[in-house]
Each structure stands twice: as C-alpha cells, then as structure tokens.
Amino acid sequence: MPRTRRCRYPNCxxxxxxxxxxxxxxxxHEAEYLASRQRWVRxxxxxxxxxxxxxTRYRNEDKRQQYSFYRTRQWSHLRQQxxxxxxxxxxxxxxxxxxxxxxxxxxxxxIEFDETLKADIDNLAVICGSCHRAKTDWEQSYYGTGQGNxxxxxxxxxxxxxxxxxxxxxxxxxx
Numbered sequence: 001m002p003r004t005r006r007c008r009y010p011n012c013x014x015x016x017x018x019x020x021x022x023x024x025x026x027x028x029h030e031a032e033y034l035a036s037r038q039r040w041v042r043x044x045x046x047x048x049x050x051x052x053x054x055x056t057r058y059r060n061e062d063k064r065q066q067y068s069f070y071r072t073r074q075w076s077h078l079r080q081q082x083x084x085x086x087x088x089x090x091x092x093x094x095x096x097x098x099x100x101x102x103x104x105x106x107x108x109x110x111i112e113f114d115e116t117l118k119a120d121i122d123n124l125a126v127i128c129g130s131c132h133r134a135k136t137d138w139e140q141s142y143y144g145t146g147q148g149n150x151x152x153x154x155x156x157x158x159x160x161x162x163x164x165x166x167x168x169x170x171x172x173x174x175x
Contacts, residue, residue, distance in 0.1 A: 008033065066111060069118055079105045082124045090128035092135065095162045102128040106135065108164065109157045112145045125161055131168075138168035 004015045007023040014023035022030045069075055082105045093100040106127040111118040127135065139145045144152040158164050 062112075066115075066118075069111075074119060078119060078121060078124065081121060083126060085121075086126040089126060090131055091125040091161050092127055092131040092165045092168075095165045100128045100131075102126050102131075104129070104132055106132060108159055108161060110139050110143055110145050113139075113143045113151060114157060123159065131165075134168045135164065138164070142167070 003018040005018065005021075006012075007014045007016050007026055008021045009023070009026035009029060012023060012026060014025065016023050020027075020030065021033050022028075083103065088101055088103065090098075090100040090102040093102075104127050105124050107118065108123050108125055109117050117123040136146075140149055142152070142155060142158075144150050158167070
C-alpha cells in the first residue's frame with residue numbers, strides 16, 4: 001500500500017499519495033509549494049555559509065587577515081601560476097611516482113607558522129584531497145597549527161615536499 005498524507009490546501013481533507021503534497025483538485029499549488037521549499041533550503045544554506053565564514057573562519061583577527069589574502073588578485077594569479085607550473089598534478093603524489101590530478105594549491109610551510117612565505121611561489125605546491133588531509137594532520141602535530149593548538153616556534157621549517165611526504169605518511173607509501 002502506498003504512503004499517503006493529507007492535501008496541504010487549507011480545509012481539504014483529501015488523501016494524496018507520496019511524494020505529492022496536493023490533491024488533484026488543488027494540484028496547481030504544487031509547483032509554488034516546491035519552489036518555496038527550495039528557496040527556504042537555499043536561504044538556510046546561506047546562513048550556514050555565513051556562520052562558517054564569519055564565526056569559524058574569522059575566529060580572531062589573525063585568521064581574518066589570513067583568509068582575506070585568499071580573496072586577493074595576487075593570490076588568484078599565484079594560484080594559477082602554480083597550477084600551470086605543476087600541470088594540475090599533486091606534488092606529494094608525484095614524489096611517490098603516482099599521478100593524481102588536483103586543483104588545490106597548498107602552502108608547503110603553513111602561513112600560520114610563517115606569514116612571510118604566504119606570497120612566495122616557491123612555498124606553494126598543488127595537492128590532492130587525500131594528501132591535503134594527511135598534510136593538515138601532520139602540520140597540526142608538527143607545527144601546532146589549527147584551532148585549539150599552540151604554535152611550536154622551536155621547530156624547523158621543512159620546505160622539501162619529499163621530506164614532508166615521508167613525515168606526513170609516517171614513512172609509508174600513499175594509497
């Protein structure tokens with residue numbers, strides 16, 4: 001037996017089969033109702049994005065300045081240069097002999113640790129999603145980056161992608 005529900009039209013008690021919301025008599029309201037639901041979903045998504053960008057990302061003035069750099073024309077040009085230089089291939093996978101397409105550009109030494117390197121093209125590399133997650137975890141333990149961590153100022157900067165690759169994978173090969 002199909003699932004049913006009442007027609008959404010006021011004072012109409014007709015039963016409607018899922019996924020419809022209105023009976024045959026009031027079916028002209030279905031498209032309007034679905035459009036209003038879609039607008040509601042989009043507005044709530046914007047609220048989530050707004051909260052993420054204004055509360056989570058910009059949790060303090062340092063983070064606000066750090067993320068505002070990613071909205072500049074300078075970053076846009078740097079990013080494009082690095083993508084073309086590395087041929088849209090993950091530099092961390094390439095060290096292991098694996099070819100992985102990628103579109104994310106990563107700071108080899110995190111800008112949270114050394115902000116002077118944020119616009120240095122030699123400190124940028126293309127990275128795939130799985131390597132980026134592994135590198136972020138490694139950076140949090142090595143440099144102390146990330147929310148709730150304290151920066152380790154006494155550690156040396158590691159600028160060699162192959163060395164970072166070995167350290168972030170614990171000496172094992174990438175899957």
